[in-house]
Amino acid sequence: MxxxxxxxxxxxxxxxxxxxxxxxxxxxxxxxxxxxxxxxxxxVNRDQHCPICGENPTITELISDYVAYCEIGHAEELATAAD
Amino acid sequence: MKSSRQIIEEARKEIPEVNAEEVRAAKDKREDFVLLDVRDDDERRGGYIPDSVHVTRGMLELEIEDFVSDRDKKIIIYCGSGVRSLLAAKSLKEMGYTDTVSMAGGYRDWSAAGYPTAKDKPMTPDQIERYSRHFMLPEIGESGQVQLLDSKVLLVGAGGLGSPAGLYLAAAGVGTLGVIDSDVVELNNLQRQVLHRTETIGQPKVESAAETMNALNPDVEIIPYQMRLDESNIINIFNEYDLIVDGCDNFATRYLVNDAAVLTRKTIVHGSIFQFEGQATVLKPFDGPCYRCMYPTPPPPGMVPG
Known part of the structure; x- marks a missing residue:
């Protein structure tokens, strides 16, 4: 339903x-x-630090393997992003 | 009692008239006005002046406010030969529209002068009947329906969300529906995935979906992709479509769809559900947030998609 x-x-x-x-x-x-x-x-707002649509994107092409990307943890990245 | 000639003469005294050449010049100069076509549907089907708004003379007083809310906006009205437009302008003036003008000679003079005209792709009599309820809605109308029939939408997933979305988009006459799903229909899908049926258990979902949607509306061209969307195929597939409807069920695909949509500047209609809660939003690249603006990186492994 x-x-x-x-x-x-x-x-x-x-x-x-x-x-x-x-x-x-x-x-x-x-x-x-x-x-x-x-x-x-x-x-919900746009994030100027968004890794793909923000002002200085770090993702400028597709990641090579999204399944692997989602399987590994992203604690480190999150910590860096919070800096 | 008044004769029709008297009524027309009275209107002519009250309503300023312009000819086709003057309207052409005003259009070329990009003057600010609404060009209003008050002819009947079948006349409009034969051709119309580009960028004109269409409200039939019969529905004029009832629907004009949906199209022109500003009573001081300049409205240039045309019909077939310039008589009905005169009466239409008079009626709008009585409604408080302050700047209504009639185009003398109407569409007849406009097309005879060789000025640009547009024509919607003709609909079959069956289509005219099938979508007649859409025509009554001023936001859709015949030209909106033609637009829908020319549109291409990609459904990511033919499951719980893709099923109802696909069924209604097919019914509404979205001309091309791509459906991508690698799964086959299972019995435990049928309690919610309404594109599939008991007799299609074991069939690829894209086939089962195509059968159901085409049975509902043979106008719609279904393009099945029995595969997983992945890094190698997504950009080429997205490039074929106007809009992405994302009803996928896993994070890998969701991030892939988001990134590909941002890179190809396609808008995503996003939906997700978990148990008794659901969410929906529209992710329009560079206009509103993308999925990563809300969730920059995937959640820890093992979490169920929400």
């Missing part, structure tokens, strides 16, 4: 984007809690 709700939000957004109408969920994270039957919205 739950994926249907989110999947149709996605389809609606897709149609809006294709037609260039309405206000799409750019910069907004819609959160749905089925048990409480609540929708909430969180404002």
């Amino acid at each position: 739950l994926p249907g709700t989110i999947g149709l939000v996605m389809a609606t957004e897709a149609i809006k984007l294709l037609l260039g109408v309405g206000r799409p969920l750019v910069g907004r994270l819609l959160m749905y809690d089925a048990m409480r039957m609540e929708f909430r919205e969180l404002k």
Whole structure:
């Protein structure tokens, strides 16, 4: 049941984007809690330090292996990013 | 009692008229006005002036505010020959629109002068019937439907999220739907993955999805990719599409999709679910955040995608 709700939000957004109408969920994270039957919205911003779309991106092409990239921990990277 | 001629004469006294040449010049100078086509749907199908907004004379008073909310905006109205546009302009003036002009000679004079015209790809009678409910929505209309039929959307995953999204996008007449998924249909998918059916258990999901979507809407061209999206194929595949609908179920693919979308400047419609909670957003590169703006690096191994 739950994926249907989110999947149709996605389809609606897709149609809006294709037609260039309405206000799409750019910069907004819609959160749905089925048990409480609540929708909430969180404002999300661009990060100027983002490794791919920030001002000085460190990722300028695809990483060679995303499966391996996600399997290793990123504690170190996170620590560096926090500096 | 008034004759039609009297009504037209009265309107002509009240409403300024311009000819096709003057409208052409105003367009070329990029003057700020709305060009409004008030002809019927079938006339519009035969051709129209580029960049014109279409509201039929019959729906004019009911729908104009959806298109032009500023009552002081200049509106140049045209019809077939310049009579209905005169009456339309008069009616808009009564609604409080202060700067309404009628184009004398209408589309007839415009096309006779050899000025640029546009024509939507013709729809079949079946398509006109199938999408007729969309035509009633001013935000879509016939030209919006033509746009949808010309659009190409890639569904990443034909599972829990891809199923409802794909089903409705196919129903709505998105002309090309790419579907990428390497899995086959299993019995335990069917409680939520509504693109698949009991009799397609064991078939590749992309085939099962294509069958269901084409049965619902034969207009839609389904391009199946029975493979995993990976570093070697993603850029070429993304380049073929206008929009990415990401309903994938693992972090490796999610980061891959994000990075490829930023690199190819494609917008992602993102969705994810975990148990009884779900999220959705639109990741438009360099306009709003990307996935890494929210989650710079993957979570520790072993975490279930959320």
